[in-house]
Structure formats: structure tokens, C-alpha cells
Amino acid sequence: MMYYYYYLLLLGLAYWAVQRLIVSLEQRKFARKNGCQPCQRIPQRERLIGYGLYRQEVALAREGRSLQEAQNRFQLFGDTFSGVVMGQFFISTIDPENVKALLSSQFSDFDSGKKGLFGPFIGDSMLTTDGALWKHSRALVRPHLGKGQVEDLSKLEGHIQNLLTCLPKDGSTVDLQQLFFRLTFDNVVELLLNKQVSTLNCQPGSHLHKVVEAFENVGNLVNRRAALGPLLLFYRDTEMNATCKILHDFVDDIIEKAYLKRKTRKDRKPPNSFLDSILDSTDDLVKIRFEVLGLLLAGRDTAASVMSNLFFVLARRPDIWQKLQTEIEYLQERKPTYDDLRGLKYLRQVIDETMRLYPPVPGLFRAANRTTILPRGGGHDGRSPVLVPKGTVISCSTFSLQRREDVFGPDAQEFRPERWDSLNPHWEFLPFSAGPRVCMGQTYAYAEMMYILSRMLQEFQQVEKRSEEPWVEKWSIVLLNGSGTKVGLIPKTRAIE
Numbered sequence: 001m002m003y004y005y006y007y008l009l010l011l012g013l014a015y016w017a018v019q020r021l022i023v024s025l026e027q028r029k030f031a032r033k034n035g036c037q038p039c040q041r042i043p044q045r046e047r048l049i050g051y052g053l054y055r056q057e058v059a060l061a062r063e064g065r066s067l068q069e070a071q072n073r074f075q076l077f078g079d080t081f082s083g084v085v086m087g088q089f090f091i092s093t094i095d096p097e098n099v100k101a102l103l104s105s106q107f108s109d110f111d112s113g114k115k116g117l118f119g120p121f122i123g124d125s126m127l128t129t130d131g132a133l134w135k136h137s138r139a140l141v142r143p144h145l146g147k148g149q150v151e152d153l154s155k156l157e158g159h160i161q162n163l164l165t166c167l168p169k170d171g172s173t174v175d176l177q178q179l180f181f182r183l184t185f186d187n188v189v190e191l192l193l194n195k196q197v198s199t200l201n202c203q204p205g206s207h208l209h210k211v212v213e214a215f216e217n218v219g220n221l222v223n224r225r226a227a228l229g230p231l232l233l234f235y236r237d238t239e240m241n242a243t244c245k246i247l248h249d250f251v252d253d254i255i256e257k258a259y260l261k262r263k264t265r266k267d268r269k270p271p272n273s274f275l276d277s278i279l280d281s282t283d284d285l286v287k288i289r290f291e292v293l294g295l296l297l298a299g300r301d302t303a304a305s306v307m308s309n310l311f312f313v314l315a316r317r318p319d320i321w322q323k324l325q326t327e328i329e330y331l332q333e334r335k336p337t338y339d340d341l342r343g344l345k346y347l348r349q350v351i352d353e354t355m356r357l358y359p360p361v362p363g364l365f366r367a368a369n370r371t372t373i374l375p376r377g378g379g380h381d382g383r384s385p386v387l388v389p390k391g392t393v394i395s396c397s398t399f400s401l402q403r404r405e406d407v408f409g410p411d412a413q414e415f416r417p418e419r420w421d422s423l424n425p426h427w428e429f430l431p432f433s434a435g436p437r438v439c440m441g442q443t444y445a446y447a448e449m450m451y452i453l454s455r456m457l458q459e460f461q462q463v464e465k466r467s468e469e470p471w472v473e474k475w476s477i478v479l480l481n482g483s484g485t486k487v488g489l490i491p492k493t494r495a496i497e
């Protein structure tokens, strides 16, 4: 009987080996046909599992040095190199030609590679799906996030007023980071769900406070799942399940009430909110739940990350603060309109420079859904195509890409908004990604961030540095500053009408 199992095992192994051989021969033929050459390999003592590299990555992330190390590797091994981590073959690239292929010209060769990462949080929604499901989600959301939906800035003003009540008026120290996360959450809830909440003013222990805590926690939990790699398959994530329940209940309650109101209404008024429009497009409330949560996630963390990093810089650069003050002087005491914002050139440059040096999404990832190529990175000069076997994960560090000295100048590591006077990068500046999967909230995000900054400039004459701690990389769903944004804000003497 025992021999029988050995026999079966041997047969299985032989079948696997023959399959591997066939695939490998097919790949060689494909590589020859396309003129592929191997790219540089990151030195690894063992490349079957890549456990050493995994441990190194975990240590770097813990020490807040992953992004710096990524930059060092591109300097050492060139713009495109490969490696293996926890059994996963990967290619890292910051070659703009490859980035263009990955995000746009060869879009259909790659999947988003995020399936499973968010667990039960956002189910099969736009952020996690590919193919027909993803197309359907984008079509559902697209009409509701254009210029028409973001032009009315009066909703943002209500939340700015709440923020102002949380800021000390005597110039004492405040950490803006957490406040910006709450502000952007309140903004995006109103944008999407047409509901006013003030997490900025909610009491610890209240239901809303628990929702905010769950949202804050979900970023860390997703990060933990990402670090598990293939081991995620064997992980029972009870904490994630409990956190998701709080968030699902929060949005389900709002969606169900809006659904009943809309369906029982006699007059079919045109929808006046994102939620009403999406309710007109589908009756699938679970689908709406996941799309809404995905959008809340995408819209809250990213803009808050930019604003926190921006104020960290501004507190150290009074020259830039002053130049911004001069630019908004023409508004006098009037609150900016959408058209005003479009004319604030320096303000936009300051925001772009923040996203260049501290991109909220510092890495873009894709997984090859078929054997394909990247146009560059192979051979001694790195100019030949590179074979990308099916299943390969491709990562593009936007953090390193956006600090390329050949594109942004020898002072690429410095914060200099004026560089944007003469720059027009495309595949080298991707804070919102690009191609068919480009961020859907870009228009709203610029309007929101520019409005917040211009209103803070109107309210405060100075922002002061209140900590000597340097900027430290910290990973949540987005890139954060582990030192926070501790500043002192000195109010202007006159209030804005």
C-alpha cells in the first residue's frame, strides 16, 4: 500500500517537472523571438524562496528605510532589476518606457495584483478587480466624480470651520496629521454619501469615534496582510473581520436609508448626490457598499498624507509660506471659488512638489496575467527588452522615479516648487498613476487640497516648526511621516468673512 503512495508522489513530481520544462522552453522561444536579454539580478544567496530578502524588507520597513534602500538599489543595479521574495519572482523598474508599458500601452497584460490584500473590507470593488468587473465599477463611478461634482466648494468650507475649532488660537503646538485625516474623511463622506459627519469634533467612545478608529486601524491591518505575502492564504484575520464589520455597518446604514427614501419617492427628481446617482444605476446594495468604502479609503488617506507632509515642509520653509501668502493676497478676505483655485499657480506647484517628494502611493504594483515583455532593462546597457513570465509581480517605486536627477535636475532631492515653471514630465511624475487605471478622484483631490491650503493661508499668518524630529517613512495604506506634523499656527488678527 505504501508503495502505491510513493508511486503517486513520483508521478506527480514527474508531471510537475515536465510541465515546468515545457513552460520554460516556450518562454525561451518567446524571449528569443522578442530579442529579450536578462536584466540585472539583485544579489541573493538563495533565490528559490528568497527568505533572506523578505527578512531584509521587513526589517527595512520597521526601521523606516525601505524607500531610501529602494533608491540605493536603483543606483546600484540600474533602472530595472529582478529578484525573488517569498517564492514570488519580481521585477522592479523606474524606467519611464517600462512604466508606460505597464500602466498604459500593455495594460491588458497586467492585473492590479491587489486581490486578497484588502480581505473582506472592500470585496470585489474597483480597487481590487480586473477585466469586466473592474470596467463595470469604473463606468458606475465615472459620471459622479467629474468637475461638475466638485465645483461647489461650500461643503468643504463647513468642514474647514470644524477644523478651525480644533486648532489652538494661542500658537501652542498641535499635530496636524491626525486632524487632516479626520478632515478628509468628513469631506469625502459628504462628497459621496451626502451626509454631514464631524469626526473632527466627535467624542471618544462615541459610535462615530469607533468608526474613525476602525478606519485608522484598517490601514495597519492591510499593511500586515501585505507583509505576509503568500502566507496570507493560511492566515485567519479575525481582527480584520471585526474592523470591517464596524465599517460595513456604518456605510450600510446610510446606503439603506437613502435607498428606501429614493425608492418610495413619488416624484423621480434627478439625483443630487453621488449616492443617489449610483442607487439609480444598480439595486445591488452590497456592490454599492464596497464601491463606497473603496472610494472613502482612496479619498481619505491620500489627500491627508499630502496635506500632512506639506505642512511639515511649510513649517520649515517660511520663504515658501510667504510666497504663498503673496499669491493669495488678491483674494483679500474672500473665500476662493473653484475658478480662483485654477489660477493659483504657485499653490499648485507647492502641492505637486509635495507629491513628487512624498507620493502618498509610493509604489505601483501589477501582476503579469500572461507571459509578456517589458521594452527595456535587458542586456549590458539595459536597452533590450526583458522577459516577464506569467505571474511576475512588477513594481514601480514612484518615490524613486520622481527623484530622478536626469528628469528633475541635480537638486531632485530638494523641495523647490519653482522647478515646475519649466517641467512637464509625463511617465516620470505619477502621484495619481496613469493610463486606464488612473486615479478617479484627481480633480476632486486637487480642488480639496488647494482649498484647504488657501483657507489655512487666509486664517494663519505663520506656521512654525515645533519639533526637531526629521521626516521618517511610515507605512499605512499610504506613505506617512512617522514624526507627525507638529506645528504652531499663528492666527491673523482679522477674521475672514
Ligand code: HEM
Residues within 6 Å of the ligand: 126, 127, 138, 188, 294, 295, 296, 298, 299, 300, 302, 303, 306, 360, 361, 364, 365, 430, 431, 432, 433, 436, 437, 438, 439, 440, 441, 442, 444, 445
Ligand atoms: C492626493 C490625493 C490622491 C492621490 C495621490 C491618489 C492616488 C491614486 C493612485 C496612485 C491610484 C492608482 C493606484 C494603482 O494604480 O494601483 C489611485 C486610484 C484611485 N483613486 Fe486616487 N488618489 C487621490 C485621491 C483620490 C480621491 C479623493 C478619490 C475619490 C474620492 C480617489 C479615487 C480613486 C479610485 C476610485 C482609484 C481606483 C482606480 C482604478 O483602479 O481604476 N482618489 N489613486
